[in-house]
Amino acid sequence: MSVMKKILGGAAALALSAGALVADPAIIFDLGGKFDKSFNEAAFNGAQRWADETGGKFFEIELQSEAQREQALRRFAEAGANPIITTGFAFATPVEAVAPDYPDTKFVNIDGWMPEVPANVQMIGFQEHQGSYLVGMLAAMASKSGTVGFIGGMDIPLIRHFGCGFAQGVKAVNPDATVIANMTGTTPSAWNDPVKGSELTKAQISQGADVVFAAAGGTGVGVLQTAADEGILSIGVDSNQNHLHAGKVLTSMLKRVDVAVYDSMTAGADLETGGFTTLGLAEDGVGYAMDENNASLVTAEMQAAVDDAKAKIISGELEVVAYYANDSCPALDF
Amino acid sequence: MEKMPAWADAVLVPLISLLLAAILSALVIIGIGEDPIAAVKLMVQGSLGSTYGWGYTLYYATNFMFTGLAVSVAFHARMFNIGGEGQAMLGGLGVAIVCLYMPWPHWSLALIFATISSAAFGAAWAFLPAYLQAKRGSHIVITTIMFNFIAAALLNYLLVNVMRPAGAMDPATAKFPEATHLPTLHDMLAPFGIAFSKAAPANVSLIVAIIACVAVYFLIWRTKLGYEIRAFGHSESGAKYAGISPVKITVIAMLISGGLAGMMATNNVMGESERLIMNATEGAGFIGIAVALMGRSHPLGVFLAAILFGFLYQGGAELALWTSIPRELIVVIQALVILFTGALDNMVRMPLEKLFLMFRKGDA
Numbered sequence: 001m002s003v004m005k006k007i008l009g010g011a012a013a014l015a016l017s018a019g020a021l022v023a024d025p026a027i028i029f030d031l032g033g034k035f036d037k038s039f040n041e042a043a044f045n046g047a048q049r050w051a052d053e054t055g056g057k058f059f060e061i062e063l064q065s066e067a068q069r070e071q072a073l074r075r076f077a078e079a080g081a082n083p084i085i086t087t088g089f090a091f092a093t094p095v096e097a098v099a100p101d102y103p104d105t106k107f108v109n110i111d112g113w114m115p116e117v118p119a120n121v122q123m124i125g126f127q128e129h130q131g132s133y134l135v136g137m138l139a140a141m142a143s144k145s146g147t148v149g150f151i152g153g154m155d156i157p158l159i160r161h162f163g164c165g166f167a168q169g170v171k172a173v174n175p176d177a178t179v180i181a182n183m184t185g186t187t188p189s190a191w192n193d194p195v196k197g198s199e200l201t202k203a204q205i206s207q208g209a210d211v212v213f214a215a216a217g218g219t220g221v222g223v224l225q226t227a228a229d230e231g232i233l234s235i236g237v238d239s240n241q242n243h244l245h246a247g248k249v250l251t252s253m254l255k256r257v258d259v260a261v262y263d264s265m266t267a268g269a270d271l272e273t274g275g276f277t278t279l280g281l282a283e284d285g286v287g288y289a290m291d292e293n294n295a296s297l298v299t300a301e302m303q304a305a306v307d308d309a310k311a312k313i314i315s316g317e318l319e320v321v322a323y324y325a326n327d328s329c330p331a332l333d334f
Numbered sequence: 335m336e337k338m339p340a341w342a343d344a345v346l347v348p349l350i351s352l353l354l355a356a357i358l359s360a361l362v363i364i365g366i367g368e369d370p371i372a373a374v375k376l377m378v379q380g381s382l383g384s385t386y387g388w389g390y391t392l393y394y395a396t397n398f399m400f401t402g403l404a405v406s407v408a409f410h411a412r413m414f415n416i417g418g419e420g421q422a423m424l425g426g427l428g429v430a431i432v433c434l435y436m437p438w439p440h441w442s443l444a445l446i447f448a449t450i451s452s453a454a455f456g457a458a459w460a461f462l463p464a465y466l467q468a469k470r471g472s473h474i475v476i477t478t479i480m481f482n483f484i485a486a487a488l489l490n491y492l493l494v495n496v497m498r499p500a501g502a503m504d505p506a507t508a509k510f511p512e513a514t515h516l517p518t519l520h521d522m523l524a525p526f527g528i529a530f531s532k533a534a535p536a537n538v539s540l541i542v543a544i545i546a547c548v549a550v551y552f553l554i555w556r557t558k559l560g561y562e563i564r565a566f567g568h569s570e571s572g573a574k575y576a577g578i579s580p581v582k583i584t585v586i587a588m589l590i591s592g593g594l595a596g597m598m599a600t601n602n603v604m605g606e607s608e609r610l611i612m613n614a615t616e617g618a619g620f621i622g623i624a625v626a627l628m629g630r631s632h633p634l635g636v637f638l639a640a641i642l643f644g645f646l647y648q649g650g651a652e653l654a655l656w657t658s659i660p661r662e663l664i665v666v667i668q669a670l671v672i673l674f675t676g677a678l679d680n681m682v683r684m685p686l687e688k689l690f691l692m693f694r695k696g697d698a
Contacts (some may be wrong), residue, residue, distance in 0.1 A: 014517070031613070039617075061654050061655050062654065064651065064661050064663045064664070064665075065616050065647070065651070066391060066602075066606075066607065066613055066614065066616055066653065067390070067394070067535055067602075067606055070533070070535075071390065071533075071651060072651075072655065074533050075655055089504050090504055090506075092503070092504060093504065093506070093509075093607075093609070111503065112503065112504070113502055113503045114499065114502075137637040154490075154612075155490055155494060156494060156503075156505045156612075157494065157498070157502075157503055157505065158385060158503055186483075186486045186487045186489075186490035186491075187483075187486045187490075187613075188612075188613050206611050227541070229405065236406075314534070324501065324503070
């Protein structure tokens, strides 16, 4: 027993001394891995930008298993990291469980939801349906066949949320348009399966789609590649993916996870917590990407129409229905 | 006459395999410019150096014990059950239904029924592949793999459309009620004055796993059914001649195997996450194959191999936390151990056998 106490005491002392030395932020990447060219990579870019600008350093870990969620949170909290940023909705429950044990540490969760947010937790959410609506409009305007495709990653509510906003945008421009929606799979490997993404793209092309929107993490790389090879347009997601196939990617639905991470790290220990932050079009948290790679694809009229819709959504004149509102989509069946 | 004494077969071969894997892993770590000795220290310290580390090591080990036993039982009937993953997923569903939809006065009752339910669900998922193998000759490897995907799709459907609480983004069930929360090792050891880490997820289902190890031992070596399973495994025609029905043994062995895999859910679903999440099994069904191979399909071997793999998992997590060794390389290290202990078994065994034969000749 005394041996056990000694070991525990030693561990505690170690944790305390570590806490006194460092107060670096920490970031925990979800199972997709930090170089997924999409969601997690956007988070990493935000953290890296903070590190480059401030010269600070941050703890990081890429998860390998579900049981590591709580483990990583506790280990970083005990090591004195502050704030601890987590990416992905799956972190909501572990953060909710761990946060009360470390009242002096601030936690951030991106994409998650919890019924009551503890005082030291900040939840950051994005209005993905608004950004998806805008790229849906662009897709419908760029489509000649009147058929557009949506390729999701894993079949989960969040991805249906993307698809639902997209379909509403398409129908707003062309009520007769057909939206083909496919999900890559039902296991987490669906986030990183470019081959399957490529097959789905080909299948959608054979059904007449000439613009496809990939909201599928690393799987989207295969979608964009195949679309470029087959001579149709594609739409990237999360990060600006226009450059992956210049002139072949219509636009990208931006979800500024990098900004959320950067801002949280900049605020550091002074981060405001205890509630939800929702980043939509108004906050530039979501949007569509324009740069020299897609300038020739998006005409001035298209941009004007989309910017008009954007202003209307911000002013509240136009409401894009969120899939979460009643777990169903007015424009698309899953 | 055996070529090698039993102790060499059971201890020496795995030990040398491990050593080879360790050497190769060290070379890999040196190759990316990290210090292998520090890495090993970190792994040992992180997984065995504190009750916290032990808690995680034993948590992973519990998963692997169940799936390892599942694969072992099927091995004894010369069947390759690759479906542990899917069977464990369905076991999770069995646990979730028991915990969510029935009121329980105490965790012990809930655990008993959750164990039965998870085993029943896991066994049911193994039944169809077993039946197809026995009656139609559809190869069990193919059908069980296919059933893994069907299980994932079924679970996905249920979690996204049926069991998810309104408003939640995570495709998972609600938290199980307080009364079904299993005591962790911290709660169990506190009355004995042992301060075990509070945060670690190892729980009472470890005891269930150990009981399962003992039960499988008695089943395989001390019962008529176990004898029949082994006889069938050694020679189907011989078993037939002895009046053992191949159909019956195939189905029963697979039901037991599926049930054991399903029981894993008492640990990861009921004990750890306390709700059913989509990715609950995360490959433990496949690790079970390596555990059974390394443990020579013997419950004691499975027990030890499961702890080794628990150590590798938890040690790997510590490496990922505190070093810049990328997680892909940690998987490489884990894979090397599997490769040497499972696939390249004969590489160590054959020279060793020759060596022992040489010594024996020397004696004679």
